[in-house]
Amino acid sequence: MGKYIVRRLLQMIPVLLGTTFIIYMMVFVLPGSPLDGKCGERPCPDAFVKKFEEEFNLDKPVLLRYLLYLGNLFRGNLGTNFYGNSVLDELRQRFPTTLELALIAVFFIIVVGIGLGVIAGIRKGRFADHLITVTTLILISMPVFVIGGLAQMVFGLKLGWFPVTATDGTFNQLLLPGMVLASLYIAYVARLTRTSLIENLRADYVRTAKAKGLTRGRQVGLHALRNSMIPVVTYIGLSFGGLMGGAIVTERIFNINGIGFFLYRSITQRDGVSVVGTIALIVIVYLFVNLLVDLLYGVLDPRISLD
Amino acid sequence: MTDIATEESLVPTDPAGGDDREASLWGDAWDVLRRNPLFWISAVLMVLFVVMAAVPQLFAPNDPSAPGACDLNNARLGPSAQAWFGYDLQGCDVYALTIWGARSSILVGLFTTLVTVIIGVSLGVIAGYAGKWVDTLLSRVADVFFAIPLLLGGIIFMYTFPTPTNSGLSETALYFLIVFKVTLAMAILGWPGLFRLMRSSVMQVKPQEYIQASRALGGSPLRIIRRHIIPNAFAPVLVVATIDLGGYIATEATLSFLGIGLQDPAISWGIAISSASQLGYIVAAPHMLLFPSVFLSLTVLAFIMMGESLRDALDPKLR
């Protein structure tokens, strides 16, 4: 296990360097001033240009600049936008709302996604299975902004079951956006759970469980499900990146003042420092989440630690 | 947007070669496909949308972006006999907009898929065939691109190369420039999936006896790749590429929705949905949101459903 962790950590280093390098190159090295079109509609104010050049060491050689940038990134210095606000502060202030939204989404993904997948898996080929398979296919085909708009229209405005917007970010307000954000992954997780469960139900050890005189519930619920959950848990962990992308859209639709909305606003206001800083941070967090998932995988599947 | 379940499981476990087996694989697959209603539904939808993208005039004679096509007096009017889907904010016919909007989505989807297949397959074959440091290097590079979520990477890319607003380019040239940019952004981030699929496929076939024999007989690498490796990996690549295509269309629309992909005056479902989903309009003119949403979702559905039908037909394990 220890060896496995070390190996995964070592493997992560080039990926981390690579991704930050690409983002850095795109923004600060490619032809054209890095400030072009990044201060809203007007040219950047001189004071900001000066500060920007200082902050990002634009007078130094490329590689050194990149290393310094990397150092800043790891110290949590994401730069200062042309409003003079620290990007990190902006994000820190909005983080709890987005976290709450994401947790609500993950809750729905786990409960509804796995639940539907298990139902479809044990009723394979029956009506419930077909219904769930087709419904999830439709959900997967609807981009999150479509689902968001429709959900807002139907459940918010027409039926009035949920608040239409979530400006304050209270739990009640975040419920509908959370479901919207979760919808795509509910569908994926349901399908993955179904496939995985069906595969495992066919496995020899389930037959052994049956031969041991265990109830059907125990064969499925303990023996098969335990194994089926390995890819599912991994997938839920890996969906974090997509969840953050979805949060941009969901927060924009429901007016939620979180990280996603901040990113959206920064895009429309052409606030370059904020856009790049936010995305760089999300990508780094995403990589660490992936690492955690890998480690979790090692815990869930005892076979992994040997190879 | 890639279903992780598909990629690993699609590599055939017993890739014995031979044209007979190849032929029977496709024969069997066709038998299964023919009896699958989902295949027919998605095939009809796909053909419909591709025709719509190629010759929108067939469905809606008037180009909604032509001068004088929209009448502000009609703004936000609901569906009627003259305009089945109603009118949008500028008084443009939503039906015409929706029909003409297919082009951007289909173009971006097809181009992106094409580019990812070319990059992914060729690099995958090289990595799998060459092995050693070439493989290590390419795999690490793929890891890096794989690690950046599609939408976030797309935003950064589109943001890095802003579209010149007053460059003197014609509207058509500008349109294709943006389509090209969106395609490039997604292709750069989208190829590692196919790369990994192709690479593992090659690595699985390479130690097989008939490949060794072919090598011993002095078959050139190119010939071996063309005769043995490509046919063997074709089915899984087709499946993943088709499903991915649906995902790219959805992502393109999302970028446009966020105001960073296609922009006015280009016609796109993403833009239409974006302008329709302002709170006030959802109440007053839900038709503006509904119709482009349905068309967009149906297009994505068509490709994903087609990919899944193909997978079910081509992968005997899942039957």
Added chain:
Amino acid sequence: MTSSPIRFVPGGRKALRDWRDDTKPLLKVDDLHVEFRTREGVAKAINGVSFDLAEGETLAILGESGSGKSVTAQAIMGIIDTPPGYVTGGRVEYYGTDLLAMPEKERQSVRGAQIAMIFQDSLSALNPVLPVGWQIAEMMRIHWGMNKSDAMTRAVSLMERVRIPGAAQRVNAFPHQFSGGMRQRIMIAMAIALDPAVLIADEPTTALDVTVQAQIMRLLEELQDERQMGLILITHDLGVVADVADRIAVMYAGRIVETGGIYDAYAAPSHAYTRGLLDSIPRHDQKGETLYAIGGLPPSLTRIPAGCAFNPRCRYATDDCRVGAPPPLVEVRPSQWSACLHAEEVIADAQR
């Protein structure tokens, strides 16, 4: 060898007393029929199999893959997946009680506790994500309601009984951390955990090395002797069962085609198929000669040939073999039964 800690535990043979009836055979299978309904048609996997098994007796069921030997075992256990598999007729009596007519809940209490089974591939037959001790202890916890620590203690003593070195330390290890032979011992420990009256071993040694095969067979023999279990050994390998089995039943296309004492069947097979199987065993005294193999393939169970199912591959076959109902089992010599129309000829050949 101290067997006492294993044998007399609550619910073990004590529970058996509720079932035991000295006037009835331990296990009696009567005219069993099983079919699998698939897209390609109905596969008739078992077509009227009958045999019985006494306490302390070992019956070897022999046949190629697809002969129905494993399906027979699964039907006795009641672990055939429905759909596609259906038991369409017959009885499986355990001390006179028909298991097939039993409600599922009651059947569950028989499964594993009274009749237990060992599978061929121990790596896939054990749950990969649960410790082996846990999997053994589950038997006691579910059937006897034992608490966790007592069940684990018993699991360790069972592992010791099947001679797993360092059982106490390895009780929390996972299946993949054991060798094939050790894993099969764990399967055996799990199967004998509740002291069952019948043990079914489905190709228990097929996946193992020859030396390990012998050890496992010896262990099974020893355990059977100690507990007077009825043992059904399913195999395609005549060599494996020669020293262990009392009786033999040879299956082909879902029927028993020959049955009798193992020595009779070896010395003078009375069915052309048994003869073919015996001829295809490599023998030391025939080094250098071409090894005999039965020509052709077993029939598809969706299209079993008329008459004797073996006729297309049989060198004795005449026109009589190709028509009508399959020939019934007939006692060709004292306690040797054959379903071959040319039994006398086959026996005569063997004695030459």
